[in-house]
Amino acid sequence: MRRSRQLFLALTLAFGAAACDEKLSSIAGPTPDLEPTFSSIQANIFELTDSAGRNACTSCHTNVGRNPAGGLNLLHDAAYDQLINVSAIQVPALKRVTPGDPQASYVVHKVEGRAGIVGTRMPRNGPPYMTDGQILILKRWIELGAPRN
Amino acid sequence: MNRSLARLFTAAALSLCLAPAAFAQDDDDTVLKPAEPDFTIASLGTNMRLPQNKMTFRLTHRFEGPLNDNGIGDLFGLDAGAQMGLEFRYGVITGGQVGFYRTNDKTIELFGQYSLLRQGSLPLDLSARVGVEGTNNFQDSYSPSVGLVISHRFGDAAALYVEPTWVNNTNTLPKELVDDNDSINLGIGARIRIRPTVYVIGEVTPRVSGFKPNSNQATFGIEKRAGGHMFQLNISNGFATMPASLARGAFTTDNWYLGFNLARKFY
Numbered sequence: 001m002r003r004s005r006q007l008f009l010a011l012t013l014a015f016g017a018a019a020c021d022e023k024l025s026s027i028a029g030p031t032p033d034l035e036p037t038f039s040s041i042q043a044n045i046f047e048l049t050d051s052a053g054r055n056a057c058t059s060c061h062t063n064v065g066r067n068p069a070g071g072l073n074l075l076h077d078a079a080y081d082q083l084i085n086v087s088a089i090q091v092p093a094l095k096r097v098t099p100g101d102p103q104a105s106y107v108v109h110k111v112e113g114r115a116g117i118v119g120t121r122m123p124r125n126g127p128p129y130m131t132d133g134q135i136l137i138l139k140r141w142i143e144l145g146a147p148r149n
Numbered sequence: 150m151n152r153s154l155a156r157l158f159t160a161a162a163l164s165l166c167l168a169p170a171a172f173a174q175d176d177d178d179t180v181l182k183p184a185e186p187d188f189t190i191a192s193l194g195t196n197m198r199l200p201q202n203k204m205t206f207r208l209t210h211r212f213e214g215p216l217n218d219n220g221i222g223d224l225f226g227l228d229a230g231a232q233m234g235l236e237f238r239y240g241v242i243t244g245g246q247v248g249f250y251r252t253n254d255k256t257i258e259l260f261g262q263y264s265l266l267r268q269g270s271l272p273l274d275l276s277a278r279v280g281v282e283g284t285n286n287f288q289d290s291y292s293p294s295v296g297l298v299i300s301h302r303f304g305d306a307a308a309l310y311v312e313p314t315w316v317n318n319t320n321t322l323p324k325e326l327v328d329d330n331d332s333i334n335l336g337i338g339a340r341i342r343i344r345p346t347v348y349v350i351g352e353v354t355p356r357v358s359g360f361k362p363n364s365n366q367a368t369f370g371i372e373k374r375a376g377g378h379m380f381q382l383n384i385s386n387g388f389a390t391m392p393a394s395l396a397r398g399a400f401t402t403d404n405w406y407l408g409f410n411l412a413r414k415f416y
Binding site: 021022023025026027035036136137140 | 318323
């Protein structure tokens with residue numbers, strides 16, 4: 001009796017202790033290493049043409065040639081300072097990235113292709129566009145205060 | 150781990166240590182206590198003990214068309230699909246039961262419940278319940294839960310339930326993307342015996358902390374006991390029948406859905 005009771009308790013507790021979670025890579029789609037950090041977004045979104053064929057933002061947004069497309073340089077030495085708390089050229093009432101507030105970040109409006117944007121949805125030569133999962137991860141980085149991490 | 154969580158765990162751990170006390174009493178679990186005639190209220194569990202080596206079976210059914218949408222046109226939601234669940238419980242040891250429950254959205258819950266204290270010298274029945282829900286036939290996303298079922302029977306007339314439950318991984322997004330991935334449900338329920346074999350039930354599951362989207366689920370119903378059978382007709386504002394789905398809440402407070410539960414005891 002006692003033995004079986006202990007066994008029962010041990011089993012049920014072991015059950016409950018098995019905390020589990022979805023893997024980030026399960027929603028990161030064609031960029032399985034993407035995380036909500038600046039360096040990861042820089043490497044996997046801005047500077048990488050992913051396996052789904054979505055163009056690297058830096059195939060246009062550079063300092064090479066004439067003015068950068070949209071007045072935005074996303075190469076890694078420049079990107080952070082070009083985004084954080086910088087008013088968008090197209091919709092100056094919005095910052096490109098408002099730390100802590102993805103809804104008030106124009107870059108989110110552009111990659112989601114929202115109704116109020118000027119110009120086209122990004123990447124300009126899409127589809128493919130960023131996947132819903134990639135956009136969620138971008139928004140989460142902004143929500144976490146858009147740190148330079 | 151936040152404070153309330155730590156307290157819940159301490160309470161659970163303490164009550165597990167008290168467990169041997171439960172064995173001092175030995176009323177016969179096969180004898181029905183009229184105030185607690187079933188293993189569940191609607192979605193929440195009760196403190197009913199399943200005799201060792203006995204089993205029970207339950208069917209839950211929630212029509213997916215809102216009662217108030219098209220009225221008689223689609224027979225109060227009956228024409229829309231339904232979320233159905235099948236449950237099987239088995240008494241593995243005296244006071245301890247394990248169960249398997251599956252709904253047709255392919256979520257499976259495996260659970261165990263152990264009776265720690267029985268109303269008598271103390272004014273409460275108490276059990277600890279643990280479970281794990283797994284989506285996609287227990288293959289994809291797992292949400293473990295640990296909770297207490299605290300109840301008081303008022304003679305043969307009624308029973309009142311309070312069920313604090315911690316549920317992990319309630320947010321279906323990866324933890325890197327969310328602030329809260331745990332919820333604490335505070336299930337509250339009651340069953341009132343209005344005729345010798347007829348009861349009214351009500352329950353609501355507020356989420357007191359953590360991830361708590363949408364509105365709290367509430368269910369009301371009327372039920373009839375016939376021997377080892379229980380038939381319950383209910384209305385609720387959501388389809389949740391397991392801890393993690395209760396933590397995710399009901400979609401709205403405006404829509405109410407018809408449902409029923411059927412239970413059968415094999416003893």
